[in-house]
Amino acid sequence: MALAKLKLLAASTAAALAVIGCAGTGGGMAVKSATGIPLGATGPHAVQPLPDKPRFGQPLSEADLGAWNIDIRARDGAGLPPGRGTVAQGKKIYEAKCTACHGVDAKGGAVYGTMVGGIGSFKGSPRVVTPGSMYPYAPILFDYIRRTMPMDSPQTMTTDEIYAVSAYMLNLNGLLPADGAVDQNSMAQIKMPNRDGFLVDDRPDSRAVRCMTNCK
Amino acid sequence: MSEKTQVSSAPSTRKKKNLLPVEIDAQLQSMDRRRFLGKGMAMAGTTLAAGAVGATAASAAPLPVPESNRSMGKPIPATEYGIPSKFEKHVVRRRTDVFVNRQNWSDWSMTPLQYQPGIITPNGLIFERHHAGTPDIDPAAHRLVIHGMVRQPLTFAMDDLVRYPSVSRFYFHECSGNGLADWLKPASKTVQQTHGLLSGVLWTGVPAATLLEEAGIDPKAKWVLFEGADGSAHTRSIPIEKVLDDTMIVYAMNGEALRPENGYPVRVVIPGWEGNVSVKWLRRIKLGEEPWHFRSETARYTDPLPEGKWRQFSMVMECKSVITSPSGGQTLKRPGFYEVTGLAWSGAGKVRHVDVSFDGGQNWREATLEEPIMDKCLTRFKIGWNWNGGPAVLMSRAVDSTGYVQPSVQDLQKTRAIVGFVQHHNAIQPWIVGAKGEVTNGIGKA
Numbered sequence: 001m002a003l004a005k006l007k008l009l010a011a012s013t014a015a016a017l018a019v020i021g022c023a024g025t026g027g028g029m030a031v032k033s034a035t036g037i038p039l040g041a042t043g044p045h046a047v048q049p050l051p052d053k054p055r056f057g058q059p060l061s062e063a064d065l066g067a068w069n070i071d072i073r074a075r076d077g078a079g080l081p082p083g084r085g086t087v088a089q090g091k092k093i094y095e096a097k098c099t100a101c102h103g104v105d106a107k108g109g110a111v112y113g114t115m116v117g118g119i120g121s122f123k124g125s126p127r128v129v130t131p132g133s134m135y136p137y138a139p140i141l142f143d144y145i146r147r148t149m150p151m152d153s154p155q156t157m158t159t160d161e162i163y164a165v166s167a168y169m170l171n172l173n174g175l176l177p178a179d180g181a182v183d184q185n186s187m188a189q190i191k192m193p194n195r196d197g198f199l200v201d202d203r204p205d206s207r208a209v210r211c212m213t214n215c216k
Numbered sequence: 217m218s219e220k221t222q223v224s225s226a227p228s229t230r231k232k233k234n235l236l237p238v239e240i241d242a243q244l245q246s247m248d249r250r251r252f253l254g255k256g257m258a259m260a261g262t263t264l265a266a267g268a269v270g271a272t273a274a275s276a277a278p279l280p281v282p283e284s285n286r287s288m289g290k291p292i293p294a295t296e297y298g299i300p301s302k303f304e305k306h307v308v309r310r311r312t313d314v315f316v317n318r319q320n321w322s323d324w325s326m327t328p329l330q331y332q333p334g335i336i337t338p339n340g341l342i343f344e345r346h347h348a349g350t351p352d353i354d355p356a357a358h359r360l361v362i363h364g365m366v367r368q369p370l371t372f373a374m375d376d377l378v379r380y381p382s383v384s385r386f387y388f389h390e391c392s393g394n395g396l397a398d399w400l401k402p403a404s405k406t407v408q409q410t411h412g413l414l415s416g417v418l419w420t421g422v423p424a425a426t427l428l429e430e431a432g433i434d435p436k437a438k439w440v441l442f443e444g445a446d447g448s449a450h451t452r453s454i455p456i457e458k459v460l461d462d463t464m465i466v467y468a469m470n471g472e473a474l475r476p477e478n479g480y481p482v483r484v485v486i487p488g489w490e491g492n493v494s495v496k497w498l499r500r501i502k503l504g505e506e507p508w509h510f511r512s513e514t515a516r517y518t519d520p521l522p523e524g525k526w527r528q529f530s531m532v533m534e535c536k537s538v539i540t541s542p543s544g545g546q547t548l549k550r551p552g553f554y555e556v557t558g559l560a561w562s563g564a565g566k567v568r569h570v571d572v573s574f575d576g577g578q579n580w581r582e583a584t585l586e587e588p589i590m591d592k593c594l595t596r597f598k599i600g601w602n603w604n605g606g607p608a609v610l611m612s613r614a615v616d617s618t619g620y621v622q623p624s625v626q627d628l629q630k631t632r633a634i635v636g637f638v639q640h641h642n643a644i645q646p647w648i649v650g651a652k653g654e655v656t657n658g659i660g661k662a
Contacts (some may be wrong), residue, residue, distance in 0.1 A: 030618075033438070033455030033458065034438055034455070034457065035438055035439070035455060035506075035507075037455045037458075037529050037531070038531075038532050039455065039457060039458050039461070040488045040489065040532035040533075040563040040564045040565075040592070041488055041562070041563065041564050041565040041566075041591055041617075042461050042462065042532075043461060043464065043591075044385075044591070045461060053426075053429075053430070054379065054380055054381070054429050056372065056376035056377075056379055056380065057362070057368075057370030057371065057376065057427065057430050057431065058370060058371050058372070058373075058376075058609060059368050059369065059370060060361070060363075060369050060370065060371050062363060063370065064369075064635055065361060065363060065369070068361060068499070068500055069363075069408060069502075069506055070449065071441055071443070071451065071502065071510075072508070073506070073508050073509075074508060074509035074510070075506065075509060075524045076513075098561070101319075109316045110318070111319050112318075122520075122524030122526075123523065123524040125635045125636070126519060126635065126636050127524075127634075127635055127636050129515060129637075131515070134514065134515040135511070135514060135515055136509060136514055137509055137514075140398070140425055140509065140510065140511050140514060140515070143508075143511070144510070144511040147448065147449035147450045148347070148348065148447070148449065150323065151348060151447070152323075153331070154337075154348070154448070154449070155449070170487075178526065193303050194526075197524065197525055197526055198425050198514070198518065198525070198526050198527075198528040199256070199521065199525055199526070199527055199528065200527075200528060201527055201528065201529050201530040201531070201532075202527070202530055203527075203530060203532070203534065204620055205631040205632065206623035206627040206630070206631065207627070208613075208621040208622065208623040208624065208627045209621060210569070210571070210613070210621050211580070212571065212579070212580045212581075212582075212616055213579050213580070214578065214579065215577055215578055215579065215580070216576075216577055216578050
């Protein structure tokens with residue numbers, strides 16, 4: 001019963017795309033997802049009709065995933081694990097693990113540029129892109145540091161260490177006091193300056209015409 | 217992409233032998249001239265060329281029997297993976313050398329489009345973009361997981377994935393950063409440097425929908441996370457409609473297993489969209505109600521707009537084209553006939569027209585599109601041109617099946633902020649032909 005429902009869902013999704021696709025000719029990317037993202041060209045629908053669908057996946061439980069399940073939903077911090085870290089702890093960890101590439105106080109080092117400042121720079125040039133100026137949500141710090149840092153040994157820091165380095169980054173960017181800390185509840189509450197800085201894809205945004213002679 | 221970089225000047229192009237109707241060196245070399253004539257390019261057919269042919273023919277000895285006719289060649293070894301001729305060693309991927317990163321793990325290399333005929337890029341020449349280098353993954357140990365808003369989380373071994381009914385499809389693959397060094401003034405010299413974050417590939421794998429449907433899709437799921445098993449655990453959020461439509465879970469490319477640098481043993485391919493969403497070394501797929509807003513879809517891979525804003529989730533690669541021959545760094549050897557050729561593509565459909573201008577965009581002629589013309593795939597265009605020996609500015613302009621016309625940089629500047637590290641550059645590329653036949657990058661000049 002449930003399977004039949006799901007088949008129906010898949011079929012109706014494909015049908016909906018096909019209908020919109022036909023209606024949307026003659027002017028760019030008319031087909032959009034339910035959340036408003038332009039999809040470009042749809043199809044050919046990749047699923048082959050199969051009388052007997054093979055099923056080779058092995059069931060597992062969410063608990064079996066363990067340390068694989070590392071994504072954080074940045075808007076509300078869903079997925080942040082229990083833990084806490086202070087700015088002071090983060091400074092020590094940063095100086096041991098991060099300075100070689102990112103420099104003292106994250107002002108830029110041998111390999112990467114500054115991770116501090118840039119708030120208010122986007123209406124001019126250059127735009128100084130840092131976690132402070134660019135991230136719309138603070139939990140991106142936790143997610144990104146956990147999955148990538150330190151670059152030569154990612155996914156080796158403890159949860160508290162990741163919170164601490166995140167807190168230090170927020171402090172360097174003026175978004176957390178020097179005696180501050182972050183935990184799984186407080187991180188998503190921090191109002192980031194660029195939270196409203198993003199517009200969903202609205203292309204095509206150009207209106208070039210196909211002129212053939214005496215065009216300039 | 218990596219934020220800390222230094223810009224260096226484009227390297228000089230070294231003298232190369234080649235099988236192209238143009239020289240890769242600014243200076244004619246007598247040896248190259250003989251090779252050129254030997255290749256039947258005397259079709260140039262001008263008085264000048266004919267004179268050269270006559271002079272050569274009169275003074276030359278009868279054609280010698282080549283050494284290869286008088287000896288045994290290399291025998292067939294018991295096993296071998298074939299490699300290109302030793303005379304083709306200049307046809308290589310090159311690490312980005314215009315926009316230079318200070319490390320080469322989160323870095324990229326570029327496809328030598330100037331040497332690519334047709335629409336398929338050989339596996340050893342497909343561009344790379346990694347965020348923490350290329351991992352070396354044992355397929356026997358690798359697992360792919362689907363979980364989140366599904367009825368039953370599932371794990372798949374590689375042995376499982378290859379048992380499903382497979383699909384093979386041709387698609388272009390392009391990095392959102394293709395062209396980022398050349399918006400307002402020329403920084404790059406060759407088409408490899410300007411457009412080499414582009415390849416054409418036949419991908420083979422399983423429709424993502426097959427695996428998602430097996431896990432059982434919660435009707436409330438709207439977005440799908442794809443995560444890599446590399447040192448960056450690179451991750452993107454993709455609308456479920458695209459995943460159920462044409463997205464593939466891929467284990468082979470151009471007739472063989474994925475190369476390590478292209479995602480071995482398994483990756484996702486999201487056709488027509490910016491390359492980085494097609495997460496390599498795929499280990500995890502998770503269904504959710506909303507996007508995750510990862511760093512890779514907020515602080516990176518977003519486009520500056522006026523008033524300090526940024527465009528997010530701009531994933532479709534819009535219609536674009538470029539002339540690959542003649543192109544920057546090459547030299548037209550003499551006036552006469554040239555086949556002008558290049559590539560066109562669109563993430564929004566098929567290429568319908570490509571127009572070529574020889575006078576900097578004043579007048580245009582429609583080029584011939586070579587079959588097959590496939591959806592979200594590279595299309596080869598060709599047009600004959602009789603170079604009169606004078607200065608010229610060559611441009612191509614593609615139109616796709618939605619009616620979208622490839623814009624100029626000036627067109628894009630009307631709605632975007634071209635400031636800093638700007639992606640999604642699909643504007644027209646001018647190549648300037650000088651009086652001596654030398655071809656240079658004309659971006660911002662023409």
